[in-house]
Amino acid sequence: MIRATQDNEYVELTSPTQLPKASGFLWNEKMMIHVNCRGYAVAQFMQPEPAKYSYAPNLEAKTFMQPEQPYYAHHPGRFLYVKDEETGEIFSAPYEPVRVLPDQYTFAVGKHHIVWKLEHLGFAVEMTLSLPKDEAMELWRVKVKNLSDRKRKLSIYPYFTVGYMSWMNQSAEYHEELQGMVCSAITPYQKYQDYAKIKQLKDKTFLLADQPPRAWEASQEAFEGEGGIGMPSAVQQEELSKGDARYEMPLCVLQYSLELTPGEDKLYRFIFGPAKTEEEIAQIRQQYFLNAASGSEDGFAAAEREYAGYIQEGKGCIEIKTPDPELDNFVNHWLPRQMYYHGQTNRLTTDPQTRNYLQDNMGMSYIKPQMARNAFLTALSQQNASGAMPDGIILHEAAELKYINQVPHMDHCVWLPICLSTYLDETNDYTILEEEVAFAGGEEMATVYEHINRAMFWLMEATDERGLNYIDQGDWCDPMNMVGYKGKGVSGWLTMASAYAFMIWADICATSGRPEMSRKLAAAADEANVVINQYLWDGNWYARGITDDNVVFGISKDTEGRIFINPQGWALLCGAADASKQEKLMRAVKEQLETPYGLEKLAPSYTAMREDVGRVTQKHPGTAENGAVYNHAAAFYIYALYAVGEPNDAYRLLRKMIPGPDPEDLIRRGQLPVFIPNYYRGAYRQFPRTAGRSSHLFNTGTVPWVYRCLIDGLFGVQGNEEGIRIHPQLPAHWEEASVKRSFRGAELHVAMKREAGVTAVEVYVNGSRIEDGIIKNVEAGRVYDVLVKLPPQ
């Protein structure tokens, strides 16, 4: 039902109904497309703000990408109606909108393309989606084959949703000379000042075909007639009416009629996307379909090939082999791909949230460190001279802070040293600290070192008389907006995160020859830890914060939101929790927050508004920050477990982030193991029926943290200023594992084995024992054979 192909190139699903929301996604420099097994699609492109070219049937609100995206009959999709011309029978690929269950069905999610294959009525249909590397457009291959032993006649109708483009102006028609359809619209606006902006937009949607169609239809209504989208009247007629759309909802559908001898197949190719002008569309047709560059390869095939190469560049820096092949496949292929997507696209925003931008680039440190470096400098160039970081980082001159970035959050500074430390671990590039960068406004310049000092001092100052950090309208938890909006409430988590940031910065200062500053920071961390224990320890775990009215919350006497995961994990990281507190809080987490699908972010989920906590309590219980298995928060906790040396709990929880391999688990999550979603439904103890269900939202800060869990924790192959420290923390039930680690231009082949008689980790490099486990002065171009002997369990 769900399997990886032999070569691990694809994850395949063989039913369109068992996991109806199963999906995959592709992206390039300009766009992203998320498609599901039944043919529905959400595509966005940047111009520079995210825009659509295939719309819903009603006016769409512009907002950020949503979890648990609902699908419905007229949801934008890419379909192929197939009509047997002898019997009149009709079905559609991949499954929607006709919903006839085919005899054979496969949805294959690959890294650089996505394929739907089905067999029905003696026909095989294959639809393949790919993208070019730099342009916003979809490249489609549609192949039909006669599987029967007689000649067959059929019509196929490639259908591309255009939808409700605009209430001001929308139309569509077929263009003979383009051999394609062009839909035109004007993005709705009202202020004359916006005219200058909207006149630049790509307001056309086109469909180009490599072969002339027999007929077409450009009006959604005319196409559907009384039959509706499930059995369109136009498909039941002999020929589409070659109609246009005049302020009618546009559609791109073509008809091809063909005859196939037994075993014969035929391939069609299409390009679907946005454009500004007809000339641009003509240009695309020329480039992709008419210019056969060399031999048989035309622009279309060259673009597919180039795109495969682009995705291939997003390789991670470890290749693992463990007793868990599904984990191996995920870590070797899908996890770095998802991390790369974040680093390359900035989640399709022009003003990524500062914490997201920094963490996404923490992940990029493993893939393209130069890009991470530039991103850190970009972020710092928007820092206020006071040390405060803005809520979002502006990536385009015309961009402005939108949505959540208009709400003041207090945590952005903590991510600077934390994310930079990963970059330094990977590259050892301490020169970044000496780089001169301006502050916002451009008047004052300072080194990166000075910038981060100011961020740390800003955090030290942003505390109340007790020394706890103010939360204002939020911290890492975006919607925790009413704990401190009156100016008094504090965040327990943020106090811990600040302490941890001070510790990390203290280390970096020490390593870069700044002992004085290092001591100052370490002292600040110690002071924070004292007040954390004084005001936030509740007996068995740490509180989440203290409200404007001085009410401690996230504690045993709360009936909802009794325990939050973040203060527990970060108390382990920042060193606030001593051994006895560590044990207590880990037990509380296991008892109250662990579920079969991972760790809940808080429990019990709030079922009613708490006006002194805020919007988070109004989210549906068990979704998102209100007690879902929020993977980003779970990843922090797992990272903390590795930091305090709890490999078994850490691994168990880590494994729960990936759907499967057990079929029941896959069905419950409803998602293929090709990405980690931002959440799985939680509130396991309150709403067990829906627990485990994936949000299908692949935008999440989880992935770089999972990668860090693997590098710094599980496989213990973390870089440092001397070289690389080998210190695996395999779970007890693993006898062995191996890792191929690319590191600063060298390659390490690390074999890990449990061996009788071994009492502590022993590391051998090219045959000789290394006492401290640190391979020093790693030389680029060299291959290191590393053997790690581990004590038996």
Ligand code: CEZ
């Ligand atoms: O967004 C994420 C943010 O992108 O939520 C995280 C936060 O740390 C990330 O920076 C936790 O709050 O209600 C809201 O505004 C939500 O908070 C969303 O914006 C949330 C979504 O899950 C999107 O990923």
